[in-house]
Amino acid sequence: MAPHTGSATATRIVELELIGLRDSAAGRGAGGGPALVRVADGDGVSGWGEIPWAGPARWEALTRSFAPALLDHAWLRPTEAGEAWADLPWDPAVAGALDTACWDLWSRQRGTPLAHALGGERTALTAGVTLARQVTLESVVTEVNRQVGAGFRRIRLEIEPGWDADVVRAVQGSFPFLVLQADAGGRYTESTADLDSLRALDGVGLVAIEDPFDPDDLAAYTRLSGELRTPVALHRSLTSVADLGAAIRAEAGSAVNVDPARLGGLTEARRAVDRAVDAGWTVWCGSSARTGVGRAATVALASLAGASLPVEVPGAGSRGRDLVVPPVRAHEGVVPVPLTESGLGHGVDRAAVADHTARAVVVDADGLRELPTRRTRGRRAQGR
Incomplete structure (x- = not known):
C-alpha cells in the first residue's frame, strides 16, 4: 500500500x-x-x-x-x-x-485523463507532420500531396543550405493555403551565403524557422531573430526550463518546440509551455518520441491552451509500431485527446x-x- x-x-x-x-x-x-x-x-x-x-x-x-x-x-x-x-x-x-x-x-x-491532470482543456488537436528531405522538388510536392490528402494541415519541411527557399516556393505553388514551417536542424552558420539563404525565407509566409544554427550559439539566434520578421523557433538548444528562460531574456526567438523528452519530462515541459506563453512566444509540442507511449504523452501536453500550433504526429505512410492501443494517429488532420480513459488513454x-x-x-x-x-x-x- x-x-x-x-x-x-x-x-x-x-x-x-x-x-x-x-x-x-x-x-x-x-x-x-x-x-x-x-x-x-x-x-x-x-x-x-x-x-x-x-x-x-x-x-x-x-x-x-x-x-x-x-x-x-x-x-x-x-x-x-x-x-x-x-x-x-x-x-x-x-x-x-x-x-x-x-x-x-x-x-x-x-481515474483522471493525463490531459486533465496536466491542466489541458482541449478535446481535439490539429495535426502537423514533418517531411524529411526528398530527392527532388517534384518528390517533395508529391509527398506533401500525400500528407494533405490524409488531412494534415501543417507541414514542417526539413531544410539545409541549398535546399530551402526553392523547396518552400515549390510547395506553396501547389498548396498556397497550406501552413508551413521550416526545420533547419542547426545546419546553417552566419556565413554570408547562409544568412542570405535564411533572409530569402523571410516574408514567404512561414510560421517559423526552427533551429537555424548550432544549438549552443544563442547569440546567433538573437542576431537573426532581431533581423527577420518570421519567428525564429528553438528546439534542440533547450534541455531545461532554465535554457528557455535564458533564450527569452536574450530575445533569441519568439517560438518554441516543447519536447518532453528533451526537457526532462512532462513536469518541465508543462512549465516550459507556461513560461513561453507568459513571454508571448508561440508554442507547439513536437516530440522525439518513437513509440505511442511518448506520443500519447505529447498529445496530453499539447492539450494545454498555450500550445496553439499543431501537435506533431506520424504522417501518412509512416513505418514502425505504435505499441499502444489504440494507435496515436491523426484522423482527417485531427488528433483526438483521449478523455474517456485514465492516464495516457492508450493501453500498452x-x-x-x-x-x-x-x-x-x-x-x-x-x-x-x-x-x-x-x-x-x-x-x-x-x-x-
Missing part, C-alpha cells in the same frame, strides 16, 4: 520494469532503439514512459542510478518525483521517461512490445534482475 503523509496519500514506487526495444520497433535504421519504462505502486497500478534513444550509457544510467533512486523516494504529486534524481548527472531523456511514467501512474490512481500492447524487446530488467527492493525475452527463450530452446 502507498504510505500516508498527513491527509494526503504519498506514492512509493515498488517496482520498475525497463524494456529496451530493437530499433525496428520504431521504424528506423541503426542508431539505438528506444526503451519503455513501467513504474508500479504497491496497489498494482502502473504508469508508462519512453526513452527515444537508449544507448548503452543511457541504459546503464537508467538501470543502475535513476531507477534505484526512484525506489527510495516517496512523493505526493508527480512534480515531486524528480527530487529522486536531482543529484544525479542530468539526462533529460531518462528523467523524462520516469517523470512521464509517474504522471501516468498518478493519473490512473485517480504487451504482445507487440514482447515481439520487439531486445532486453528487459526489473528493479525492485531485491535489486535488479534480467527478464527473459522471446529471443533468449528461443536460444535456450535451441540449446536443449
Whole structure:
C-alpha cells in the first residue's frame, strides 16, 4: 500500500520494469532503439514512459542510478518525483521517461485523463507532420500531396543550405493555403551565403524557422531573430526550463518546440509551455518520441491552451509500431485527446512490445534482475 503523509496519500514506487526495444520497433535504421519504462505502486497500478534513444550509457544510467533512486523516494504529486534524481548527472531523456511514467501512474490512481491532470482543456488537436528531405522538388510536392490528402494541415519541411527557399516556393505553388514551417536542424552558420539563404525565407509566409544554427550559439539566434520578421523557433538548444528562460531574456526567438523528452519530462515541459506563453512566444509540442507511449504523452501536453500550433504526429505512410492501443494517429488532420480513459488513454500492447524487446530488467527492493525475452527463450530452446 502507498504510505500516508498527513491527509494526503504519498506514492512509493515498488517496482520498475525497463524494456529496451530493437530499433525496428520504431521504424528506423541503426542508431539505438528506444526503451519503455513501467513504474508500479504497491496497489498494482502502473504508469508508462519512453526513452527515444537508449544507448548503452543511457541504459546503464537508467538501470543502475535513476531507477534505484526512484525506489527510495516517496512523493505526493508527480512534480515531486524528480527530487529522486536531482543529484544525479542530468539526462533529460531518462528523467523524462520516469517523470512521464509517474504522471501516468498518478493519473490512473485517480481515474483522471493525463490531459486533465496536466491542466489541458482541449478535446481535439490539429495535426502537423514533418517531411524529411526528398530527392527532388517534384518528390517533395508529391509527398506533401500525400500528407494533405490524409488531412494534415501543417507541414514542417526539413531544410539545409541549398535546399530551402526553392523547396518552400515549390510547395506553396501547389498548396498556397497550406501552413508551413521550416526545420533547419542547426545546419546553417552566419556565413554570408547562409544568412542570405535564411533572409530569402523571410516574408514567404512561414510560421517559423526552427533551429537555424548550432544549438549552443544563442547569440546567433538573437542576431537573426532581431533581423527577420518570421519567428525564429528553438528546439534542440533547450534541455531545461532554465535554457528557455535564458533564450527569452536574450530575445533569441519568439517560438518554441516543447519536447518532453528533451526537457526532462512532462513536469518541465508543462512549465516550459507556461513560461513561453507568459513571454508571448508561440508554442507547439513536437516530440522525439518513437513509440505511442511518448506520443500519447505529447498529445496530453499539447492539450494545454498555450500550445496553439499543431501537435506533431506520424504522417501518412509512416513505418514502425505504435505499441499502444489504440494507435496515436491523426484522423482527417485531427488528433483526438483521449478523455474517456485514465492516464495516457492508450493501453500498452504487451504482445507487440514482447515481439520487439531486445532486453528487459526489473528493479525492485531485491535489486535488479534480467527478464527473459522471446529471443533468449528461443536460444535456450535451441540449446536443449
